[in-house]
Structures are given as structure tokens and as C-alpha cells.
Amino acid sequence: MTEVKGKIICKKSDNKAFKLSDDNWYNLNDPVIPYLEKMAKGDEITVTYEKRGTSRYVSKLTGAGAVEAPKTETTSTTGFACEVCGKELKDGTFQKCFMCNKKGLTKKEPATGAGATVTKYDNPEKTAHIQRGCALRAASTVASSQQFADPDVAKQFTLLLAEDFLTWLRSE
Numbered sequence: 001m002t003e004v005k006g007k008i009i010c011k012k013s014d015n016k017a018f019k020l021s022d023d024n025w026y027n028l029n030d031p032v033i034p035y036l037e038k039m040a041k042g043d044e045i046t047v048t049y050e051k052r053g054t055s056r057y058v059s060k061l062t063g064a065g066a067v068e069a070p071k072t073e074t075t076s077t078t079g080f081a082c083e084v085c086g087k088e089l090k091d092g093t094f095q096k097c098f099m100c101n102k103k104g105l106t107k108k109e110p111a112t113g114a115g116a117t118v119t120k121y122d123n124p125e126k127t128a129h130i131q132r133g134c135a136l137r138a139a140s141t142v143a144s145s146q147q148f149a150d151p152d153v154a155k156q157f158t159l160l161l162a163e164d165f166l167t168w169l170r171s172e
Contacts, residue, residue, distance in 0.1 A: 001059070003048045008041050020047065026056045030083060030095070035061045052092055135165035 006020035015036045017027050026049055028036055039045065045063035049056045080089040082097035084105045089097060096105070139162035148154035 001048055001050055003046060005044070005046045008039060008043050008045060010041060011036065011039075020045075024056060026058050028058045028061075032058050032061055039063065057092075131166060131169050132162075135169055136162045138162070138165050 004020065004022065006022050009019045009021055009023075011018040015028070015033050017025055018036060019025050026047060039061070043063055045061055047058055048060035049058045051057075078088060078090055080092045081087065082089060082100055083095050084100040085097060087097045087100075094101070136158075139158045142161055143154060143158040146154075146157070148157065
């Protein structure tokens with residue numbers, strides 16, 4: 001493990017990597033990602049990382065206003081363990097063991113509480129987009145079986161029907 005201090009020059013949009021003032025890129029292990037999300041470009045930080053090949057994998061971030069990221073404790077002889085079940089892995093090529101990967105298991109997020117896993121569908125904006133799309137699709141299906149004299153009347157009918165479907169869908 002190596003420790004280095006510096007300023008964050010830039011961050012990837014998915015918060016899985018960042019560049020320090022020493023012109024090196026650092027990849028984040030999954031438990032550290034939430035800590036980088038709280039940091040901004042220009043923040044002074046201390047990074048503890050492990051070098052694997054040409055990549056640097058961060059296991060701990062500290063800095064002004066940042067809390068130290070917990071290290072993942074492994075009891076394996078190789079130093080690598082499955083992030084879901086903790087089973088020993090032979091090297092650092094994979095994050096999960098074969099069975100956890102095959103079953104599609106994900107790591108539990110302690111911040112979400114009750115052992116829930118965070119998915120890409122937990123985004124309220126994405127849910128709203130999906131609901132609007134479903135309501136509009138249902139309304140257009142109903143409107144397609146009708147005959148309208150004017151395209152504006154068809155449009156108004158479809159939008160009013162979609163709005164009613166959306167109201168019903170959100171009340172469920």
C-alpha cells in the first residue's frame with residue numbers, strides 16, 4: 001500500500017476514477033466510490049492505493065470534509081476476496097467469485113439500510129420517464145383505433161388520455 005497527497009484535477013462522471021495533481025489516474029474500489037462523490041475538483045486529499053500492473057486501485061480516501069473509507073478486511077492468503085460473500089479469490093482479476101457472479105448477486109450498500117442493494121432503477125427521474133412513456137404508449141394505442149377528422153383533435157385526445165393514465169399509474 002502506498003499513500004500520496006494531492007489535489008483532484010478531474011473526476012470521471014461515474015466517480016470510478018480521478019486524476020490527482022501528480023498527473024496519475026486512480027481507479028476506485030467499490031467501497032470508496034461514495035466518498036469520491038462527496039469530493040469536488042480542487043479538493044486536497046490523501047489517497048492510499050495498491051498498484052496492480054499499471055493501474056492504481058484506491059482503498060482509502062481522506063481529506064478536508066471527507067471521512068476515511070473503511071478497508072475491506074479479507075482473511076484470505078492471497079489478499080483477494082469476493083466483494084459479496086468474502087470467499088477467497090486466487091487473484092485480483094475479478095471482484096466476485098464465480099457463484100456470486102453467476103447468481104447476479106450484488107454487494108450490499110450499508111448507506112441504504114435494511115440490506116437493500118442500490119440499482120439503476122432506484123432513480124426517481126428514470127422512474128418518472130418510464131411512467132410517462134408507458135402512459136403515452138397506452139394512450140396512443142387507444143387513440144389508434146379511433147377516427148379523427150383533424151390531427152389536432154387526435155393529439156389533444158391522446159395527451160388527455162395519457163395524462164389520465166399517468167395519474168392512475170402514479171396512484172398505484
